[in-house]
Amino acid sequence: MARHPAPRHLVVGGAGYVGSHLVAELLSRGEDVTVFDDLSTGHAAAILPGAHFVRASLADQAAVDAVLADGPWHAVFHFAALSLVGDSMREPLRYLRRNIGEGLTLIDSCVRHGVKRFVLSSTAALFGTAGDGPISESTPIDPGSPYGESKWALERALAWTSRIHGLRYAALRYFNAAGADAQGRLGEDHAPETHLIPLTIDAALGRRPPLTVFGADYATPDGTAIRDYVHVTDLATAHLAALALLEKDRDAVFNLGTGSGNSVREVIAAVERVSGRPVPHTLGPRRAGDPPVLVAASDAIAAATGWSPRFRTLDEIVATALAWRQAHPRGYDDAMPDSRAS
Numbered sequence: 001m002a003r004h005p006a007p008r009h010l011v012v013g014g015a016g017y018v019g020s021h022l023v024a025e026l027l028s029r030g031e032d033v034t035v036f037d038d039l040s041t042g043h044a045a046a047i048l049p050g051a052h053f054v055r056a057s058l059a060d061q062a063a064v065d066a067v068l069a070d071g072p073w074h075a076v077f078h079f080a081a082l083s084l085v086g087d088s089m090r091e092p093l094r095y096l097r098r099n100i101g102e103g104l105t106l107i108d109s110c111v112r113h114g115v116k117r118f119v120l121s122s123t124a125a126l127f128g129t130a131g132d133g134p135i136s137e138s139t140p141i142d143p144g145s146p147y148g149e150s151k152w153a154l155e156r157a158l159a160w161t162s163r164i165h166g167l168r169y170a171a172l173r174y175f176n177a178a179g180a181d182a183q184g185r186l187g188e189d190h191a192p193e194t195h196l197i198p199l200t201i202d203a204a205l206g207r208r209p210p211l212t213v214f215g216a217d218y219a220t221p222d223g224t225a226i227r228d229y230v231h232v233t234d235l236a237t238a239h240l241a242a243l244a245l246l247e248k249d250r251d252a253v254f255n256l257g258t259g260s261g262n263s264v265r266e267v268i269a270a271v272e273r274v275s276g277r278p279v280p281h282t283l284g285p286r287r288a289g290d291p292p293v294l295v296a297a298s299d300a301i302a303a304a305t306g307w308s309p310r311f312r313t314l315d316e317i318v319a320t321a322l323a324w325r326q327a328h329p330r331g332y333d334d335a336m337p338d339s340r341a342s
């Protein structure tokens with residue numbers, strides 16, 4: 001009997017934090033995976049053995065076309081973007097030009113090469129001023145930052161290419177990705193690190209200066225900002241749930257969180273509980289562009305696909321992040337150089 005090859009998946013930005021965890025899920029299901037990444041923020045050591053690797057930038061149109069021409073691709077996943085709200089408030093045009101321009105380059109190449117399924121990493125930052133309640137897919141879009149604006153522009157571009165060219169798309173609006181691969185292979189390693197959970201863990205471990213809490217004067221129960229922390233492996237499984245809808249010729253636009261929020265002070269308390277160490281911290285001013293509360297209503301993806309987060313508590317999420325940071329004090333710099341990277 002003829003054996004059918006496994007469907008091939010292209011993961012653009014697959015050496016980054018969320019992308020690498022998706023690659024892990026795809027590989028665990030026996031899929032054929034190619035990572036396209038320029039390693040500007042990703043890590044060669046985050047590309048698991050078994051994945052193919054093309055080192056190139058989305059700014060390089062010829063390289064993008066070459067990899068798309070090397071199809072057929074069952075699906076293209078797009079994780080490669082500048083992703084810091086605060087930076088985007090300082091450099092709005094860099095964020096808009098890079099994220100929108102490079103995203104359009106990729107989408108255009110997908111259309112020209114007959115790709116049928118595209119999954120975009122989108123963001124809760126579409127809902128900049130959404131108020132205090134859970135944010136659903138019908139909450140009005142109002143990006144609070146150029147970063148959010150850039151993702152909204154790509155969602156709109158994909159809505160048009162689905163309608164006109166039949167490129168079915170998922171836009172997954174991540175709330176706060178957190179935690180690390182439960183098998184300890186992958187974790188969160190940004191340079192510079194700006195995210196709350198790794199900074200809080202490092203402050204507890206005495207590896208960084210005390211944490212600065214950005215704003216303790218919000219109209220929230222304890223005065224600090226509230227976010228919906230969702231485990232990065234749960235985000236990865238949500239991509240596969242959304243892909244199943246695209247395979248039925250449907251588009252899939254979903255907010256992705258756990259449905260409950262935690263304040264900065266609650267994150268500090270969780271890290272103290274899980275690590276058994278105090279978190280030295282000081283109170284500072286608010287960070288520009290930060291909304292007070294961002295919590296997802298995740299019922300839509302649950303109803304459409306059956307997806308639900310497996311890591312349900314902040315302590316479980318923090319435990320995986322702590323384990324990875326304890327095993328990798330210098331992040332991926334502790335890993336062996338990856339001889340497959342070229």
Ligand code: UDP
Nearest residue numbers: 085194195196199212213214225264287290
């Ligand atoms: N935060 C903080 N101190 C820090 C980093 C972050 O108080 O050193 C706060 C930030 O203002 C936000 C929350 O922690 O309310 C989560 O921020 P993060 O940068 O992790 O994710 P974002 O919500 O910006 O995507």
